[in-house]
Amino acid sequence: MDLANRAALITGGKRIGGVVAEQLARGGADIALVYRSSRGEAEDAAAAVRGYGRKAVVMQADLRDPDACARVVDQTVDALGRLDILVNMASVYRSVAFDDLTTEDWNEPLEVDLRSAFLCTQAAVPYMRRLRGGRVVNISDWVAASGRPRYPRYLPYYVAKRAVMALTEALALELAEDQILVNAIAPGPIVAPDGTSDREFRAVERATPLGRWGGETEIAKAVAALVESDFITGETIRVDGGRHLK
Numbered sequence: 001m002d003l004a005n006r007a008a009l010i011t012g013g014k015r016i017g018g019v020v021a022e023q024l025a026r027g028g029a030d031i032a033l034v035y036r037s038s039r040g041e042a043e044d045a046a047a048a049v050r051g052y053g054r055k056a057v058v059m060q061a062d063l064r065d066p067d068a069c070a071r072v073v074d075q076t077v078d079a080l081g082r083l084d085i086l087v088n089m090a091s092v093y094r095s096v097a098f099d100d101l102t103t104e105d106w107n108e109p110l111e112v113d114l115r116s117a118f119l120c121t122q123a124a125v126p127y128m129r130r131l132r133g134g135r136v137v138n139i140s141d142w143v144a145a146s147g148r149p150r151y152p153r154y155l156p157y158y159v160a161k162r163a164v165m166a167l168t169e170a171l172a173l174e175l176a177e178d179q180i181l182v183n184a185i186a187p188g189p190i191v192a193p194d195g196t197s198d199r200e201f202r203a204v205e206r207a208t209p210l211g212r213w214g215g216e217t218e219i220a221k222a223v224a225a226l227v228e229s230d231f232i233t234g235e236t237i238r239v240d241g242g243r244h245l246k
Contacts, residue, residue: 003027012089018045023220069119133179145186172234188240209242
């Protein structure tokens, strides 16, 4: 798929999402960004998109609400005139000890990471069918892609991200006849989470074969590559500097 004059919806405009938006805009796409609470970062990303001469729209939504998933898709088409690309990046990443887990702790990652990816895709498909094709890129995690949990205290997150991979494969099969390609990216050490100590930062570097954190641009380049491909579907691509090899 050529990015020129396409329209992309990115759920989760914070940090990496903003860089993805710029990457797609650089290729010629118009961008819709969804944020939950980080309005300033979403607006900054939209301004960067407009700097490339492309249209940008910013929407606030809590994608735990199923109705919000359909609403942001419809609003994207209203604002940009079409929808070719959906990047499901909305995510909840929170450390909670097993004995402290509540029903809400369990539900939130499944609602945000998994269910919203399905519901946004379901809402987007009719618009993509009108265009005789489209691209969906979901975001999993390198730990989930490794096939085993590696860190305690992230039980719901790990389960949700493993399920995102299964969703990606199933959607790819369901939508292949419509020429809608569905893939996932499993990021590794891209950007250090808030609160990461210098010691933890260096430990990740030592555990990564390439010896460094990747940076947001590596995810943006991977998204663009999957969007531009016309024959990759149902795959989960690890972007982790070889972290899964150790």
